[in-house]
Amino acid sequence: MAEGSPGSLLRVEGITRHYGGVRALEDVQFACRAGSIHALLGENGAGKSTFIKILSGVVQPDRGRIYLGGAEVSFATPKAAADAGISCIFQELSLLPDLTVADNICIADRPRRFGMIDRAAERRRAEAMLALIGGEDIHPAAPLGSLPLSRQQMVEIAKALARRPRVLILDEATSALTAADVGKVFTLLKRLRTEGLAIIYISHRMHEIAELADECTVFRNGRYVETFAAGTRSDDAIVEMMIGREYSSAFPPLGPTKRDGKPALAVRGLSWTSELKDVSLDVQAGEVVGLGGLDGQGQRQFLLALFGVLIGVGGEIELDGKPVKIASPRRAKSPEFGLALIPEDRKNEGLMLPMTVRENLSFAALDAVSHFGRIDHKAEAQLIDAVVRQLAIKSDGLDGPVAALSGGNQQKVVIGKWLMTKPRIVLLNDPTRGIDVGTKQEIYQLLRRLAEQGTAILFYSTDYDELIGCCNRVAVFYDGTITRVLQGTDLTEHNLIGAALNLTSAANSLH
Incomplete structure (x- = not known):
């Protein structure tokens, strides 16, 4: 069983989802506490993406139960999940490139005045969220599509936090970031943890897991494998859980290079x-x-x-x-x-x-x-x-x-x-x-x-x-x-x- 169920802010039991004859998730369990960072690990195709789509209301499970704050919940839409306090930062951006940065950050709850969108308030809210994540260099009025991928990823994070979530899910959210931005995001996540957020963190970078996670859960082939305290398993042992076989050296030996001819x-x-x-x-x-x-x-x-x-x-x-x-x-x-x-x-x-x-x-x-x-x-x-x-x-x-x-x-x-x-x-x-x-x-x-x-x-x-x-x-x-x-x-x-x-x-x- 997944550990940590007593006192968990978010808990799932027996979640199953099939796409036709393909099993994406089978009888999965999971639990995370408020004020903690819980790493979710597994190969691509292990079921992580389907799992977080269920949590965020993008798809519905075939069976199983979700509990938030002790009460059973179900989310028919992403808006329902967001209204309940679950925000997800997907690896593939969910932004609108033709709108401005401020429009994207506030799109789920745009401030209004006399029935019209309050542009000044929207810009102030966007500036505040960008400052929170260390993205002060991003102009709120800039067209989102004009920004490089790393800055768009920072906007995605600001957008998720603008919803004031209780549970924050990050799916490879640092993969497109610069090293400096990764440091800013890590500092932010550690502060949010102290403020009581439950954070589910998905990454294939083991050094990120080592730095951030309090607990880890491994999925393999759509099934729950194990939950354990961070730091209690070696990287090789975790990888073996993920792939279901003994882990060998990641890099094959380099071959010799001939430098006596014309370069290709x-x-x-x-x-x-x-x-x-x-x-x-x-x-x-x-x-x-x-x-x-x-x-x-x-x-x-x-x-x-x-x-x-x-x-x-x-x-x-x-x-x-x-x-x-x-x-x-x-x-x-x-x-x-x-x-x-x-x-x-x-x-x-x-x-x-x-x-x-x-x-x-x-x-x-x-x-x-x-x-x-x-x-x-x-x-x-x-x-x-x-x-x-x-x-x-x-x-x-x-x-x-x-x-x-x-x-x-x-x-x-x-x-x-x-x-x-x-x-x-x-x-x-x-x-x-x-x-x-x-x-x-x-x-x-x-x-x-x-x-x-x-x-x-x-x-x-x-x-x-x-x-x-x-x-x-x-x-x-x-x-x-x-x-x-x-x-x-x-x-x-x-x-x-x-x-x-x-x-x-x-x-x-x-x-």
Whole structure:
């Protein structure tokens, strides 16, 4: 049984939810106390997302009971859950990009005067909530869609807190945040805990769980596994509970890199507006080169520039020693150039959610399976089947909507559709954000196999452990340019952090 039921603010018993013949949750129990942070752990597909959707009124359970403050409750709508005091910050943002920041924060309860929306009061409330979370740099009148993903995530948090919840649920809420914003959110959550909130915290980052959680509950394959006090289980033991098997080392061993030939990709003096300044870097075939540094220092723009997304890029790009002009993504992915870009935001930039798994997988490779404007469906099916097996994509069929897949399997589809183009150079923009530990390990193994086959890989990650474990070298960005390149024994977390802050001690560590 889930511990902590006596005195729990929120308690569930026997929650079950099926989607057709697919079991999302089966007889799940859970309990959390006021004034505590309760971590909910499990792989993608373990049932966490369905569970919090039930708690927040997005979907209803087939059976089971929910108790809030000792009284049995049920929520037919998200508004009913919010009115009862349950606010959820979903990993995929629930914001309206065409409205302002203030509109989004106050949308559930907009202040009114004489029957009209009181814009001045709305702005004051938004400013107060942004100040509460440490987002004073976000202007309440700014269009939400004009903000980068990390600032939109801060707005999502402010929006949830504006409802004055008793129970706050965070689903990978820090995955898109900068390191500085993560620190602000952690400080806020610790203060809210002292003020008596019950906080349910979902994260695949074990160091976050170690810092924040009072209790932990593990789900696996839609079932409750165990609840325990934070700090009483090792990380390996927790991961084994999550995946149901013995946990092996996360990172496969690095292979040797040959640096005696022409690089697969060479960049000289790449510049774009004020965000990229004289960037130079080369990547050999079979090499994994990481892009490090604090978030927002030009790493994403660098990948977009290489893939032909940005207009007005200066500098030189060479592929296999030959100068090229990459004027568009279509040119970048052509067999002549052979680039692939795995984007940061899989929902909005990587997938067409209403379309099927099959359609999403084949989209990038349609040119390769088409003749005179007609798709060769037999060739298409063979490519799709091969990549589904290669990535172990789990779905109830390739003709269902990709939106129905778990986050980890959606990311596999994004990667798989680009592997179908048979790229020679792969650009990855924080590809494991919000992905469970088991799927992360599969992606690490995939990167190693691609490198062994001669693929050149540029890998941006906000996770220092990934950069150290996956990369032969790491180029650290600061203020739009590369200031350090770390490799071998110099590639350590201490040196990565120092270089990210542009400290002179980090430079000295290279000599």
